[in-house]
Amino acid sequence: MPLRVGFVREHFSSPLLQFAEADGGKTFTLVECPSGTGQLIGRLENNEIDVAIALTDPLISGIAKGSKAYKLVGSYVTTPLNWAVITGKNSEYNSIADLKGTTIGISRYGSGSQTMAYVMALQQGWPTNDLKFKVNNDIRGLLDSVNDGSTSAFMWEWFTTKPFVDAGEARFIGSVPTPWPSWLIAAHPERAPADSLREFLGTLSTYVREFNSRENRAGPDVQFISEKFGYPEEDILAWLKxxxxxxxxxxIPRKVITETLDVLLEAGFVHAPEGGFQVEQFVDTELVHLT
Structure with missing residues (x-):
């Protein structure tokens, strides 16, 4: 049986999409999850996918809060994610500071859009125990909510939301980069066979290295992203930098897990058990090289 791999169709997914086109469904099939990591985790829990390529912080916080639906099996993006803070085109909010005490839009509870709201509050010095959220499922629901006034703002990856801002549907009022590398790979501990996962991770590494090469960044990557996502060349080049x-x-570097937990603990989004967290409880130790 091919692995069922959940993903978000964004520019970050380009090496995975190239791998999938070459594989043709022989070893894995893609399952699109447009609502993001909260949806990916839900589908792991509901036996709808076996593997998820998802955001670091919700994956780690989910395990920290007791989820048994997955373990970390690999890394996907090693750089931070730049989260834009987006408000309505005619809203009263003009800076992150204006958002204190308001209702923030999120895609789902446990999503990156929620965990990063805690990080934003931590950076601003706001109390994190009384943040207010409204679930709006996906980017369209989030945009509608900031324009109808039911939320003040939401957080989403900068270049994914830029076309909506360029079209005048919303406004950027700030950004909050993640304090950690942004994407990891998780798998259900029983449904995803170890041999299949090793093959998948090994071949994905090949496509990632090719995409990441200087030669491909200079041209082929730009063309692929332009064809798949329709982004302007200047935005693609800016993102590739x-x-x-x-x-x-x-x-997976150990510090990715420990440093992410440190921030989530400080933000009050997770709480440590007696004796603290152990890195090994977050990963499939048979598959992952902890560095």
Missing amino acids: TVGYPEDCAA
Whole structure:
């Protein structure tokens, strides 16, 4: 049975999409999850996917909060994610500071859009125990909510939301980069066979290294992203200057887990058990090279 791989169709997914086109469904099939990491985690829990390429912080916080639906099996993007803070085109909010005490739009509870709201509050010195959220499922629901006034703002990746801002549907009022590398790979501990995962991670590493090469960044990557996502060339080139991928998708630096937990603990989004967290509880130790 091919692995069912959940993903978000964004420019970050380009090496995965190239791999999928070459594979033709022989070893894995893609399952699109437009609502993001909260949806990916839900589908892991509901036996709708076996593997998820998803945001670092919700994956780690989910395990920290007790989820048994997945373990970390690899890395996908080694650089931070730049989260834009977006408000309505005619809203009263003009800076992040204006958002204190308001209702923030999120895609789902446990999503990156929620965890990063805690990080934003931490940076601003706001209390994190009384943040207010409204679930709006996807980018369209989030945009509608900031324009109908039911939320003040929401957070989403900068270049994914830029076309909506360029079209006048919303406004940027700030950004909050993640304090951690942005994307990891997780898998259900029983449904995803180890041999299949090793093959998947090994071949994905090849596509990631090719995409990440200087030669492909100079031309082929730009053309692929333009054809798949319709972004202007200047936006693609600007994004490529900011993004990095791993040499080995089956390796995870220990500090990615420990430093992410430190921030999530400080923000009050997770709470440590007696004796603290152990890195090994977050990963499939048979598959992952902890570095």
